Amino acid sequence: xxxxxxxxxxxxxxxxxxxxxxxxxxxxxxxxxxxxxxxxxxxxxxxxxxxxxxxxxxxxxxxxxxxxxxxxxxxxxxxxxxxxxxxxxxxxxxxxxxxxxxxxxxxxxxxxxxxxxxxxxxxxxxxxxxxxxxxxxxxxxxxxxxxxxxxxxxxxxxxxxxxxxxxxxxxxxxxxxxxxxxxxxxxxxxxxxxxxxxxxxxxxxxxxxxxxxxxxxxxxx
Amino acid sequence: xxxxxxxxxxxxxxxxxxxxxxxxxxxxxxxxxxxxxxxxxxxxxxxxxxxxxxxxxxxxxxxxxxxxxxxxxxxxxxxxxxxxxxxxxxxxxxxxxxxxxxxxxxxxxxxxxxxxxxxxxxxxxxxxxxxxxxxxxxxxxxxxxxxxxxxxxxxxxxxxxxxxxxxxxxxxxxxxxxxxxxxxxxxxxxxxxxxxxxxxxxxxxxxxxxxxxxxxxxxxxxxxxxxxxxxxxxxxxxxxxxxxxxxxxxxxxxxxxxxxxxxxxxxxxxxxxxxxxxxxxxxxxxxxxxxxxxxxxxxxxxxxxxxxxxxxxxxxxxxxxxxxxxxxxxxxxxx
Numbered sequence: 001x002x003x004x005x006x007x008x009x010x011x012x013x014x015x016x017x018x019x020x021x022x023x024x025x026x027x028x029x030x031x032x033x034x035x036x037x038x039x040x041x042x043x044x045x046x047x048x049x050x051x052x053x054x055x056x057x058x059x060x061x062x063x064x065x066x067x068x069x070x071x072x073x074x075x076x077x078x079x080x081x082x083x084x085x086x087x088x089x090x091x092x093x094x095x096x097x098x099x100x101x102x103x104x105x106x107x108x109x110x111x112x113x114x115x116x117x118x119x120x121x122x123x124x125x126x127x128x129x130x131x132x133x134x135x136x137x138x139x140x141x142x143x144x145x146x147x148x149x150x151x152x153x154x155x156x157x158x159x160x161x162x163x164x165x166x167x168x169x170x171x172x173x174x175x176x177x178x179x180x181x182x183x184x185x186x187x188x189x190x191x192x193x194x195x196x197x198x199x200x201x202x203x204x205x206x207x208x209x210x211x212x213x214x215x216x217x218x219x220x221x
Numbered sequence: 222x223x224x225x226x227x228x229x230x231x232x233x234x235x236x237x238x239x240x241x242x243x244x245x246x247x248x249x250x251x252x253x254x255x256x257x258x259x260x261x262x263x264x265x266x267x268x269x270x271x272x273x274x275x276x277x278x279x280x281x282x283x284x285x286x287x288x289x290x291x292x293x294x295x296x297x298x299x300x301x302x303x304x305x306x307x308x309x310x311x312x313x314x315x316x317x318x319x320x321x322x323x324x325x326x327x328x329x330x331x332x333x334x335x336x337x338x339x340x341x342x343x344x345x346x347x348x349x350x351x352x353x354x355x356x357x358x359x360x361x362x363x364x365x366x367x368x369x370x371x372x373x374x375x376x377x378x379x380x381x382x383x384x385x386x387x388x389x390x391x392x393x394x395x396x397x398x399x400x401x402x403x404x405x406x407x408x409x410x411x412x413x414x415x416x417x418x419x420x421x422x423x424x425x426x427x428x429x430x431x432x433x434x435x436x437x438x439x440x441x442x443x444x445x446x447x448x449x450x451x452x453x454x455x456x457x458x459x460x461x462x463x464x465x466x467x468x469x470x471x472x473x474x475x476x477x478x479x480x481x482x483x484x485x486x487x488x489x490x491x492x493x494x495x496x497x498x499x500x501x502x503x504x505x506x507x508x509x510x511x512x513x514x515x516x517x518x519x520x521x522x523x524x525x526x527x528x529x530x531x532x533x534x535x536x537x538x539x540x541x542x543x544x545x546x547x548x549x550x551x552x553x554x555x556x
Contacts (some may be wrong), residue, residue, distance in 0.1 A: 036301070036425075037441075076306050080298060081297070081302050082329045082330040085330070085334050
């Protein structure tokens with residue numbers, strides 16, 4: 001059975017880095033409206049650094065838990081902003097999952113999304129509706145769990161998660177920020193997309209894209 | 222965008238190189254490219270003082286590294302909190318074994334990165350305590366004071382905390398001094414134009430011609446209200462009122478006053494503004510013990526200014542008057 005293993009994570013981070021690079025300016029512009037304008041830069045640079053880590057031959061031999069701890073270390077060492085500690089915490093939580101489940105079949109995608117979401121929630125302490133990245137991660141997680149409960153294939157779980165994340169991100173337009181820098185705007189954050197939720201939905205779209213197509217053969221990763 | 226840069230993505234690194242070359246008596250490099258320290262740090266027997274924050278506010282934050290000031294600084298990308306490891310490495314660069322006071326501003330990213338760094342430092346045997354500046358009255362109402370941003374009042378917080386450390390206070394004493402300083406500070410910003418992050422290349426937000434924004438944040442966070450561009454005297458009135466109406470000021474207090482440009486307002490305009498501020502504070506019964514007017518804490522190329530007023534007691538006055546030497550702030554023994 002196909003696994004959510006290190007080669008998968010390496011492909012995922014590369015896809016995420018490309019997505020974020022493509023949306024770097026859009027994310028900065030969204031952040032400029034309600035925050036400090038750095039979100040696209042922090043996200044694109046952070047995931048680019050993690051993607052580079054994945055290209056090292058010695059990284060490919062690592063177990064997922066060890067690879068994720070190195071990836072978290074990149075966020076703690078190089079990224080900063082709010083993104084650094086939030087995604088570092090997500091990756092560390094995922095590493096803990098792999099400590100107990102070194103082999104995670106793709107059908108257990110929801111467990112990985114749960115760990116990532118838990119890490120973000122524990123660090124940022126935001127609630128649903130606070131207009132943060134959690135407003136994309138939480139609906140994505142529920143959608144994946146529900147699909148899993150209905151016996152859906154990994155590809156369908158991931159697609160459901162990506163759609164829910166996209167809807168969750170769009171819904172931040174109607175929310176009033178109460179966390180992060182945008183919180184100081186109060187009702188003036190209404191009508192604006194949360195850049196962290198938008199970038200989270202881009203990450204989840206990469207899960208869907210990768211799981212929709214079969215894994216490449218050896219040497220193509 | 223007309224800028225003297227090489228690569229918009231390397232503005233921070235390239236700038237740090239210049240600071241190191243121009244001021245070797247004030248800055249030493251460390252193993253972490255995002256951490257600079259005072260060359261004499263860690264100073265034996267003294268509590269280390271660390272700050273950090275996003276770049277683009279120069280001379281803050283690195284410009285307050287110096288004699289009787291900050292021992293080490295964590296340097297973030299433009300308007301972006303430094304990574305947790307940069308704070309950790311700054312703690313290590315400042316710690317002489319007496320512990321470290323990390324004095325920083327209330328922003329989500331800084332809060333999270335500092336918190337993670339403090340935890341990592343504990344594992345390495347470094348004791349770190351923190352004070353979080355929240356002096357910006359425009360950023361949240363008084364009953365939500367814990368949500369307010371830290372702005373130029375951070376300079377008074379660093380000054381008081383670092384002076385206490387230089388006088389020989391222990392970690393708890395340094396923390397108490399810095400906390401007392403920031404608790405007695407209130408600030409407000411006034412923006413006339415937007416600012417441009419070089420890597421983004423266009424203005425972060427918009428202030429229309431003929432308008433200005435009262436209560437604007439250090440990164441262009443929207444303020445309390447957008448009003449018609451007014452004279453310096455009228456601007457001074459708009460800024461002084463919300464500051465002195467917030468606790469803790471009462472008639473008869475002595476105060477220290479800091480008027481900082483946001484990066485693109487000429488010094489003469491800051492002094493025109495200050496002249497009226499001084500008189501308005503006097504009218505309110507607040508006697509100015511010391512005034513600082515200049516570019517102390519900026520926002521890239523934004524036009525505008527911030528006002529910070531700090532109530533003094535004998536202790537804070539002594540700490541503020543303590544001599545110091547740094548790029549951002551240098552003063553001798555007497556006011």
